[in-house]
Amino acid sequence: MAAKYRAVIVGCGQIGQHHARGYAGAEGIDLIAVAEPNERVRGEFQKQFEVPKGYADFQEMLEKERPDLVSICTWHLLHAPQTIAAAEYRPKAILCEKPMSVGTEGADQMIEACESRGVKLAIGHQRRFYASWTKARELAAAGAVGTPQMVTAKSGEGLLNCGTHVVDAMRYMLGDPETAWVMSAVERKTDRYEREVQIEDRCMGLIGFENGSQAFIQSDLTKEWTVENYHIQGTDGVIEVSSQTVKLLNGKSHGWEVMEPEYRDPWVEQARDLVRWVEGGNGHRGEARQARKTVEILMAIYQSARDHEVVRMPLKETGYPMDLMVAEGKLPVEEPGKYDIRVFLTFDPEERKRYNELRRQGMRPREILKTMEK
Ligand SMILES: NC(=O)c1ccc[n+]([C@@H]2O[C@H](COP(=O)([O-])OP(=O)(O)OC[C@H]3O[C@@H](n4cnc5c(N)ncnc54)[C@H](O)[C@@H]3O)[C@@H](O)[C@H]2O)c1
CATH class of the missing domain: 3.30.360.10 (Dihydrodipicolinate Reductase; domain 2)
Structure with a gap:
């Protein structure tokens, strides 16, 4: 018998795998397609989780598959635009990864895009389970x-x-x-x-x-x-x-x-709660309106440092106060050299092995990336 809900995942990285496990462990969900621009990663993921269809472009997938459930498992800056784009296709629910957004504006736009189209939106704070x-x-x-x-x-x-x-x-x-x-x-x-x-x-x-x-x-x-x-x-x-x-x-x-x-496996419970919510249950433990309050606190932590004072809620700044502080020259870099502590996620398997080995030896990400000339 066909499952009741057809799910898709956008982004086949480490967290996409957990979403796939969550959907497999919950009742009544079939993972029917994934979207991932990296062909090797997409192919391996499809094989591992027996996903019939794979797309390089997530909007093409949404257009052709018209799924019930959409997981957004890409990096932070894509959470808001991809959630808003996915809401256009009116799935029953979207489960977007944390952090919900970088700045409260994105979170508000995500909520508005989903609520105005009757789409339920939850954020991957799976530890609530x-x-x-x-x-x-x-x-x-x-x-x-x-x-x-x-x-x-x-x-x-x-x-x-x-x-x-x-x-x-x-x-x-x-x-x-x-x-x-x-x-x-x-x-x-x-x-x-x-x-x-x-x-x-x-x-x-x-x-x-x-x-x-x-x-x-x-x-x-x-x-x-x-x-x-x-x-x-x-x-x-x-x-x-x-x-x-x-x-x-x-x-x-x-x-x-x-x-x-x-x-209990929090990824499975998170997926089950999504189904309960879609079927008329009262809210999701990780629902977007809760996650939005968490985003507001994170942004207020930055804003308080930016203004050197206590920030009283609601937070007025809707942008990303860290970017603003840097642009205002409030946090001058003393050791130049841009580095990204998660760039290793983009490495090929051999490079990743080398990175992980140096990390195990106690080297800091910045020094490792320098050694690897990244
Ligand atoms: N809930 C948790 O406990 C938890 C844990 C780790 C990561 N995360 C979150 O999950 C998100 C993804 O992190 P990750 O560690 O899985 O990263 P990752 O790099 O392992 O995976 C992201 C994948 O998205 C793909 N991608 C990039 N652009 C895309 C696009 N336009 N369409 C489709 N796919 C695209 C990349 O090629 C990559 O394979 C992050 O926001 C991170 O904060 C959550």
Whole structure:
């Protein structure tokens, strides 16, 4: 029997593979086509996931296939234009990767393009489907640590890259409170990019929510970071969260109470939630209106550094404050030489092997790229 929903993927890179796995694991979805300009990558992907059709051009694919579900798995700067273009073909839903957009303007345009055409739009913050994170959210909401005061986490490899997951996770665990203000510090002394977007060398941001709770993110300040670990401090206890475990300490717990809720593949759950939403379910856990609030915080972290003051929401700047700060000469580069910490994704397999080997030896991306003359 034919599956109920016909899905396509735009971009056959590393994250496109996870979307393919997610669709395969969810019920009632057939991955019928992919769009990818790189012929070798497209061919290998089609073979691996048994996808019947492949296109070099995503609009040609959308025109010919008229799919129900569209995954946008390309680099950040393509998320807004490709989502807006895909909405024209009125699929039932679009699942676009994070970060939703670079600047809030793109996010607003994506929402408008989709909502005005009856297209549901979700963003790939798939970690919202970790059972442990949901357990932490439930514990915090139930008052297991009294009133949550502060959630903290360490991130790295760019605020827009991994930091988007971290900010989104902190919001999720606190029950998605509305943001009141953001205050930050940002350093950029090298000409650092991530997937073609100018980024900081390091930064930190303090986020104040309307309910009085706060979140603190530090990014690229230490080598020891992971987007998986969170610490929630409440008036009467503490919750420690990882991708699989939740630890609770409060006046009743007699030491750490360790919980391990059953792990479910977040990519499959994300795809299942899309189907539930399309079939009339109430919202998607990663829906665009939530992700837009995460984008606003990320942009406010940059804007606060740009203005040297607390940014009160709503954020007025709709562009990308990092680009604006650089153009205004506010972040002079002291070590010239543009480099992109994700450019290795474009390397052929042999080059990628060499890059990964040097990375394993502890060399920094910038030095490796210099060695490889990239
Ligand atoms: N949700 C997550 O946990 C997670 C993890 C990693 C990456 N991502 C996000 O996924 C996105 C893609 O990252 P990636 O690591 O998969 O990159 P990648 O380089 O591995 O894959 C991107 C692919 O898109 C293709 N592409 C480029 N232009 C295209 C076009 N016009 N039409 C169709 N395909 C095109 C490229 O050739 C490449 O194969 C990024 O925005 C990244 O932030 C999300």
